[in-house]
Amino acid sequence: MAKFNIAIEANRHFNGELVADFGYAKGATAQRFHQSLPGYQATPLQPLNDLAKVIGVKQVLVKDESYRFDLNAFKMLGGVYAIARLLCEEYQLDIEQFDFAQFNQKIDKKLTFATATDGNHGRGVAWAAKQLGQNAVVYMPKGAAAERVNNIRNLGAECIVTDMNYDDTVRFVVERAQQQGWKVVQDTAWEGYTDIPTWIMQGYSTLAMESLDQIEQQGLSQPTHIILQAGVGAMAGGVLGCFADKLGANNFKAIIAEPELADCIYRSGKQGDMVNVGGDMATIMVGLACGEPNPLGWTVLKNCASYFVSCEDKVSALGMRVLGNPIGDDPRVVSGESGAIGAGLLAAVHFSDDKQQLMQALDLNQDSVVLVISTEGDTDVANYRDVVWLGKYA
Template sequence: MFLLNQHPDYRKPLDPIDAETLGPKAVDEVERYLTYRDNHTVTPLHALPAIAAELGVGAIHLKDESFRLGLGSFKALGGSYAVIRLVLEEASHQFGRPVDIAELHTSEVRAIAAGMTVACATDGNHGRSVAHGAQLVGARAAIFVHSGVSNERVAAIARFGAQMVRVEGTYDDSVAEAARVAAENGWTVVSDTSWPGYERIPGLVMQGYTAMVREALRQLPEPPTHVFVQAGVGGVAAAVAGHLALVLGERRPTFVVVDPARAACLFETARAGHPVKIEHGEPTVMAMLECYEPSPIAWRVLSRAADAFMTVDEGDAVAMMNRLARPAGNDPAIVAGESGGVGLAGLIRSAADPKIRAALHLDEASRVFVINTEGATDPDRYAELVGIPPDAVLANSACRTEGVHA
């Protein structure tokens, strides 16, 4: 399914709060925080000339977030950043003066962090980031996971010392339960989705993602003409679209939001013109995108900054995992998890459909940017779907190419 943005606010300036959250000054602060992370390195940007030639576009560049901060996902930028910000804000409140990140590991700040518990719901990656952030600052974390989250992903979060809470039902059920229990216990919810009266912390999470966009703009030989980004509740899509709109203005690229067909809450929201909660149906293989209600602040940004919305099917996601693992021509081998290559899958589906191709003005001059949002965050599931373990794909990639492609 494909839909051009028809919202009345389309192409209007971002809400002032969102512009402040996603703008250049905010990214300056995110990047400053990242300099204090021991394992922070810029993630690679890969050119995919073989796929570009096949699709009849000028260039495709893929930002590979599978290497981000050792957590295997772009989510490492959001949850942990928000946790650090919240601890420093609490310390500032208690000390009666501004407390900078340079003081994060002092005994006084860690004593404050030790009295804090952060909580969130997750499909896997956001919870890992929040738990990691809590471990970094010495806070406690309670992470709520729904019944569809694999044991492997639960274990990956628990290794950061988080208390794990299983919730029957969907991701949205786990969001509600995390909020309820946190309110009862006086914990701080660090969610990547928002709801009425709860926007600032999800805004901080989105703010963390903007560092990835700035990195990509520095790495790209030219700004992109088209961007395809996958969406769950919409946080990363909104962060990317919003930042690009703010820094590129009239030169901003055509932006396409890509949903799983089985969890197309943003597509249905765009069709309705307002946030829509869709019915839970058969689970999608795109586990990190299995969300049935969009984040209101993400929709507020996307209603203005996204040009189109579309869906891809189960087979598209699995085929993309395999295609990136076994590349043609000089393309590098890339480990993309079940949700990682969904934006690229959206591009491939769009390029193959003459009507969508024409609507998006995709042609041989197009420069397309996509994001591999996650690596093999569940290695056993990856090996099951691709037929080879992720380590073997990485070994193949090392043989085929070295360094960053641009």
């Protein structure tokens, strides 16, 4: 057994109220759009039955986003949908009828899309811009992995690493875009900037739509628990809104998990209002190293999440090793640092000296069906091997 730093806060502000922009109908529109993309396939939903037996729950389901096109992460779902919506506004097109091939044949003017990213979002924006014959400029915070930088540049985008943290890099991008006439594609919102982050969140809801379809197709039980990782809370809000609308917010427990060095959603859950976190936020979960909540996502999380969790880096590292080295007949899932926090939380609860208290705190038992989203594969191969092969963050 072991000790893990895991802080759990029950959501005292839960009311189950839905947010119209992030419900099932909006998710269905985004899913139809994604299904029209050349090469689209739903990513696998993997039952880990042997892991479930070890942990002491009925079932563990993993949505594996390492298969999302050839990008190894889910983020392009939001970026490509938002860019398509922007282009529809620019050229008076209907998103329901949007066709990539026809657009590229008819439109020869190029717009430039700018964003700040820890890696996956920027890669998704660069990919979307390339697919649509547009330009992309991507800024990354200090400490960005060379592999993530190169992945963006290989898609034809300009990529610049700053000497700032993520949230300050976002502000810098906004300033540069205003000077250069670029379109900002960012998954957080602020006063006067809500349409694009709304579209990005709606794009993320395809994760939920696919999962709901796959649960039905595979004859699986509906989840009693859904673990969603949060950076700014955009993915968590978009996905949770769709699930809450379809299943009923009172019919499952949503657990929002974050690294303790960037736990703005957890602190907001304790406070009941948005709380920002500053500093370097030097977590291995770089995709979650965000200190300022997206107010659009926060509204959904405040209304419909059951628990907020803050945990140390070795929880995610444990998840990477557990998913990559499956027990029994379970399939292998290659999950990166930000992707593995959900599975890591389940494993850390099981191996913790305080297992019974933690199980009770999250309302987990032998009847629980837990859905986790592995949001990325090994997007930084060197670090993945340091963790899984060499035991970093043991």
